[in-house]
Amino acid sequence: MKKKTGKFNLILGCILLGGIGLFALSGLLFMPYDPEGMDIANKLAAPSLAHPFGCDNFGRDIFSRVQSGLLTTLGIGISSVALGTVLGTLLGALMGYYAGLIDEGLMRIMDVLFAIPSILLALIFLSVFDSSMGNVILALGFSIVPSFAKMMRQEFRKQREMEYVKVAKLFGASDARILFVHILPNVMPTFINCILISFNNAVLAEAGMSYLGIGVQPPKASLGRMLSEAQGYLTSAPFYTIFPGIIMILMLFGFCLLSEKGSEKNA
Amino acid sequence: MGKYLLKKTVMLVLTLLAVSFVVFAIFTILPGDPALHKLGTQATPERLEALRESMGLNEPFMLRYLKWLSGMLVFDFGNSYSYSGSVTALIGPKIPINLVLSVMALVIVCCVSIPMGIYTAKHVGGKADKCIMAVNQFAMSVPPFLVGLFLTFVFGLTLKLFVPGGYVDYRENFIGFIGYLICPAIAIALPKCAMCIKLLKANILEESKKDYARTAYSRGNSTTQMLYKHLLKNAIMPTITFIGMVAADMIASGIIVEQVFGIPGLGRSLLAAISARDYPVVEAIVMLIAFLIVTISAVTDVIHGIMDPRVRM
Numbered sequence: 239m240k241k242k243t244g245k246f247n248l249i250l251g252c253i254l255l256g257g258i259g260l261f262a263l264s265g266l267l268f269m270p271y272d273p274e275g276m277d278i279a280n281k282l283a284a285p286s287l288a289h290p291f292g293c294d295n296f297g298r299d300i301f302s303r304v305q306s307g308l309l310t311t312l313g314i315g316i317s318s319v320a321l322g323t324v325l326g327t328l329l330g331a332l333m334g335y336y337a338g339l340i341d342e343g344l345m346r347i348m349d350v351l352f353a354i355p356s357i358l359l360a361l362i363f364l365s366v367f368d369s370s371m372g373n374v375i376l377a378l379g380f381s382i383v384p385s386f387a388k389m390m391r392q393e394f395r396k397q398r399e400m401e402y403v404k405v406a407k408l409f410g411a412s413d414a415r416i417l418f419v420h421i422l423p424n425v426m427p428t429f430i431n432c433i434l435i436s437f438n439n440a441v442l443a444e445a446g447m448s449y450l451g452i453g454v455q456p457p458k459a460s461l462g463r464m465l466s467e468a469q470g471y472l473t474s475a476p477f478y479t480i481f482p483g484i485i486m487i488l489m490l491f492g493f494c495l496l497s498e499k500g501s502e503k504n505a
Numbered sequence: 506m507g508k509y510l511l512k513k514t515v516m517l518v519l520t521l522l523a524v525s526f527v528v529f530a531i532f533t534i535l536p537g538d539p540a541l542h543k544l545g546t547q548a549t550p551e552r553l554e555a556l557r558e559s560m561g562l563n564e565p566f567m568l569r570y571l572k573w574l575s576g577m578l579v580f581d582f583g584n585s586y587s588y589s590g591s592v593t594a595l596i597g598p599k600i601p602i603n604l605v606l607s608v609m610a611l612v613i614v615c616c617v618s619i620p621m622g623i624y625t626a627k628h629v630g631g632k633a634d635k636c637i638m639a640v641n642q643f644a645m646s647v648p649p650f651l652v653g654l655f656l657t658f659v660f661g662l663t664l665k666l667f668v669p670g671g672y673v674d675y676r677e678n679f680i681g682f683i684g685y686l687i688c689p690a691i692a693i694a695l696p697k698c699a700m701c702i703k704l705l706k707a708n709i710l711e712e713s714k715k716d717y718a719r720t721a722y723s724r725g726n727s728t729t730q731m732l733y734k735h736l737l738k739n740a741i742m743p744t745i746t747f748i749g750m751v752a753a754d755m756i757a758s759g760i761i762v763e764q765v766f767g768i769p770g771l772g773r774s775l776l777a778a779i780s781a782r783d784y785p786v787v788e789a790i791v792m793l794i795a796f797l798i799v800t801i802s803a804v805t806d807v808i809h810g811i812m813d814p815r816v817r818m
Contacts, residue, residue: 247642350523352802353795355757358775362787365779366535442648446761449650450776469654469765472669473662483651490646 251495258489262312265305273298273306274457284477291481294464295471304482307459308489310371314454315440317375322382322436327429329383330390331417335398341391348384356381357443364452374453378443382436389432393425400424434497438490445486461486509810517803524795525577529570532784542782543586560586573788582789587781592789595774600793601675602770605683606763607755609690610697614751618698622705622744627732629710637702644699649758653692653765660688670767689766693758697751704747708740742813749805753798 271289276296285292291300333341351359360377367373394417397403406420422429447453448462456463461482468478540556541548557563561572576583582592625634661669667688673681712718713736721735760772771790778786 346520346523349520350527353520353524353799354528354791355754355794355798357757357760358791358794361775361779362531362791438646445648446650446758450761450764452776465651465654466764469657472654472658476658479654479658483654487643487647487651490648491643494642494646 247495251492254488254492255496258308258485258492259312261485262305262308265302265309269302269305271299271302273302273459284475292475292477294478295467295475300464300478300481303459303464304461304485307461307464307482308485310454310458310460311441311444311489314371314375314378314444315437318378318440319382319433319437321375321379322386322440323433325379326383326386326432326436327390327422329387331394331421333387334391334394335413335417335421337395337398344387348388351384356384356439357446360443360447361450361452364447369453369455371454374444374447378440381443382440385439386432386436389428390425393428394421397421397424431497434493438493438497441490441493506810510807513803513807513810517799520799521796524799525574525792526570528788528791528795529573532788533566533569535784577792582792583785585778585783585786587778587783587786592785595786596771596789596793598676599769599771599774602768603756603759603763603772605675606686606690606693606759606768606770607752609683609686610693610755610759611748611752613690613694614697614701614748617694618701618705619741619744621698622702623709623732623737625702626706626709626713627728629706638706641699641702644695645703647696649692649696650761650765652695653689653762656688656692657765672766672768685766686768689759689762689768692762692765693755697755701744701747701751705740705744708743709736712736712740738812742809745808745812746805749801752801756794756797 276298278297281293281295281297289299289301291304294300294303329344333344360381363377363380364373398421402424403416403420406416411420444453444460445462445465448460449466451463451466453462454460464482465479465486468475468482471478540553540560540562544552544556561569564572573583580593582596584590585592585595588595621637625637628634657669660666667685671685673685675682709732713731718731718736721731726734759770760775763770763772764776771793774786775790777783778790
């Protein structure tokens with residue numbers, strides 16, 4: 239019974255994310271309108287054949303803006319998670335494998351970082367440096383590191399005591415080789431799950447930040463910013479909120495289903 | 506127990522000291538001269554220098570840090586750069602808003618997720634369980650501010666149960682204030698509720714597979730007795746830890762939800778202060794949030810220690 243729902247979740251998650259991914263990628267090849275091109279005649283025009291998702295308060299086509307906003311979000315998500323994964327895994331491996339002083343010291347630093355919510359750190363970072371795409375990626379990437387490192391640390395700590403690690407040591411394998419060639423493949427389920435959770439968090443944080451107006455700057459499209467603009471037109475143009483909102487929910491839902499699958503496998 | 510408490514308190518103070526140092530250091534290293542920001546680019550170098558002197562920016566770093574730190578002990582966070590008042594006077598009245606909002610959200614999480622978690626675990630595999638879990642899965646992935654938008658649309662604009670943006674100050678009308686905060690609190694609580702239900706259910710099911718549960722069953726305990734007398738005691742532990750984390754996280758997600766409902770709380774002051782480079786205000790708010798988070802996590806640890814003596818070692 240349990241297995242069946244797990245499989246269903248996995249398939250549904252893949253379909254959702256695949257669909258969203260294709261939708262975003264299709265924006266690279268074909269966008270019906272220029273996402274930044276304004277057309278006042280179509281201000282807040284309702285969805286129609288010409289504009290399937292309608293138009294926003296500047297007469298920009300919402301369909302094209304959702305496409306380009308998704309590309310931005312996914313781009314930021316992928317790069318910041320890549321950054322967070324590399325740093326988080328390195329730190330987690332160091333802390334878990336070497337234990338002792340390195341571990342104690344780094345853990346205390348992590349405790350301090352945990353005390354300041356990552357969204358706050360990112361907010362401060364972005365307000366001081368300009369909110370270019372690169373800085374958004376840096377801010378989100380670093381904010382992923384503490385929790386990622388903590389999760390990986392536990393896994394490396396467990397594996398350290400395993401027979402195969404001791405054998406590898408006897409054979410004279412270097413520490414770096416043991417960590418990344420021997421242990422890493424054995425912690426794959428947690429590793430993949432960490433990546434999925436981080437991706438989910440990064441996308442969520444990006445949406446929240448651009449909703450607050452810190453993050454990708456206009457006229458560049460971003461789902462969070464579209465939603466904050468749409469809030470003023472909730473009654474007159476509900477579709478402006480609905481379409482970006484639904485796309486965002488579907489994407490996050492997809493990640494949620496996949497990471498769910500990963501954690502079940504883990505248990 | 507006394508030793509455990511002492512150890513926890515010492516750790517708490519040390520962590521807070523480290524946090525305060527990091528926060529202060531960040532805002533000192535950061536580029537952007539507050540004096541320049543206050544006077545504008547047209548200011549003469551002499552005036553800039555005079556202002557820096559009077560703001561105390563020319564003193565050595567450690568001295569400024571110690572001054573700031575000792576001020577904090579008596580709730581003196583210095584003076585705001587952009588408003589000519591003390592930071593305490595500026596953010597003090599806003600603290601109750603966020604505190605009430607977070608507490609309301611926390612109460613919702615506890616009151617909804619614990620009974621629901623127990624219910625789904627008890628009736629696992631049933632129709633109600635499947636429905637709740639499906640909704641749950643969905644609720645988990647919706648960001649709080651979207652829930653806020655949805656609630657504004659349904660309860661504010663369609664059913665007209667509250668006026669969006671019509672925030673009532675707590676000093677004028679406390680009942681109206683609480684009423685206005687219900688929707689924001691739900692928006693913050695919903696995703697956390699979903700996670701909590703899932704965690705509690707998973708923990709109860711895991712406990713029920715253990716040996717002691719089988720023994721208790723074989724001694725003739727009914728399912729209900731089992732659940733409340735034996736399983737729950739062990740299964741609630743990770744949930745308490747999680748609720749502690751949630752409480753900490755709520756303060757952060759409150760910043761965003763505040764904007765959705767137009768509540769003039771700490772979040773709005775923080776955003777305004779960040780864009781005005783009003784560092785004393787930002788430092789004070791960040792320290793306040795950090796203090797709450799560290800304290801909450803220490804308190805959950807202690808509760809854990811009281812309930813499970815093994816943790817104290």
